[in-house]
Amino acid sequence: MTKAKTNALDALRALIAERQQYEQWMSTLESKRDGIQEHVFEKVYGDYRGRLERVIGEIHGHAEELQLSITALSSRLVEVAREEDVRRDSLQEAELRAAVGEYEPAQWEEMRAEAERELEKVAADRESLDSQLGELRSIQKLGAVGVAARVDRSESAPAEPIATSSDTASTVPESPPSAVAVSPSQSDDSVAAPVAAATASNDSGNAVPAAPSADPGRSSLAQIAPAAQSSPTVGQKSKAARTPAGGLSAVKSKEARAEQAKTLKCPECGTPNYPTEWYCERCGAELATM
Incomplete structure (x- = not known):
């Protein structure tokens, strides 16, 4: 990993740590809300929320660069893992040839020592790339988290009770009795x-x-x-x-x-x-x- 990428990664780590700190402060502040005047609480909470949103914006600004780094590391890890498999197969092949007498014992020992050194180096590179990739993916996951859920401090209006059929029947005024029609033939x-x-x-x-x-x-x-x-x-x-x-x-x-x-x-x-x-x-x- 280049020095520029290392510096960018370090800055991203610092931003994520700062974001987590603000989220923790806001959570603790909410638990201390009782007994605090509302305007004082709103002032402090608004300050932390503004800082948190600023940090999240900076983290999102590194999102594209972070994704490019993850893609590059993933490709490099695949290549190193393939090289490790090839060197391991070559070592087993040389061991088999030495077993049938193709190589002298001294020659085989020299070949084996060289192959093992190369294999250990490739394996170390693979482990390093795997660790870096895991760290970048963890950072990407943490950076993808949006702004912490804001606590709704407004008093919720009481829900209107749902009118039941009996309540509706009690509120509907009784209709006046209908007038009896009188036919002309009535006396x-x-x-x-x-x-x-x-x-x-x-x-x-x-x-x-x-x-x-x-x-x-x-x-x-x-x-x-x-x-x-x-x-x-x-x-x-x-x-x-x-x-x-x-x-x-x-x-x-x-x-x-x-x-x-x-x-x-x-x-x-x-x-x-x-x-x-x-x-x-x-x-x-x-x-x-x-």
């Missing part, structure tokens, strides 16, 4: 049933007067035209539940009310009702007192 009893049911739940018996009908002709039309008989609704069932025990005949009379006119007006809202009704079909006011 006024079906339309006024929810109002009567709401009024019936009032224990005080005081009915809240409803707003007058938006259609003025509806009342007169209801007085003239007989109402079509409709199927029982929830509101009618509520009124039936409030019918006193003595009013069973009034319930039976509903079978014939289709032929009657709504002649009984509510004193509260003025809505016409059948004369057999106990409560106003619109606002739920009591009609039995009339």
Whole structure:
């Protein structure tokens, strides 16, 4: 190995040792972080990190030269190993010829001593090259290591909890009940049933007067035209539940009310009702007192 290559190799060794020193300092500094003010820690840590990155940059600058040296040494090692094998074979061949009597004993001893000296020299060269190549490869491996993993000193944000199906169900607002569609064929009893049911739940018996009908002709039309008989609704069932025990005949009379006119007006809202009704079909006011 030339003097220039030796100097370059020595410089590379020094850089690797310096890098390892900075990495050790940074690791020790991290373990001493507790009780140290953050800005002081950041200052010292940043100084070591800057030095480390500078050294790594210089090591990478020698990477190409180092690879060329490894390639050259590898080729030289192959040649020396081949030469060693050739000299070893030559020594065995001379020994065999001497054994059959081709060489005189003195001549054989001289040949053997010379061959062994050359073989030892080649073997020493091979061992030296092998050692140098191993050292260069070790340096290359150490130099290939990147910047030491930086410790993330920032406070990590807490992870948002993953919403489960039960949590999602609890946060979704309940949809309002869908409105029941009223067909045109339903009677006024079906339309006024929810109002009567709401009024019936009032224990005080005081009915809240409803707003007058938006259609003025509806009342007169209801007085003239007989109402079509409709199927029982929830509101009618509520009124039936409030019918006193003595009013069973009034319930039976509903079978014939289709032929009657709504002649009984509510004193509260003025809505016409059948004369057999106990409560106003619109606002739920009591009609039995009339």
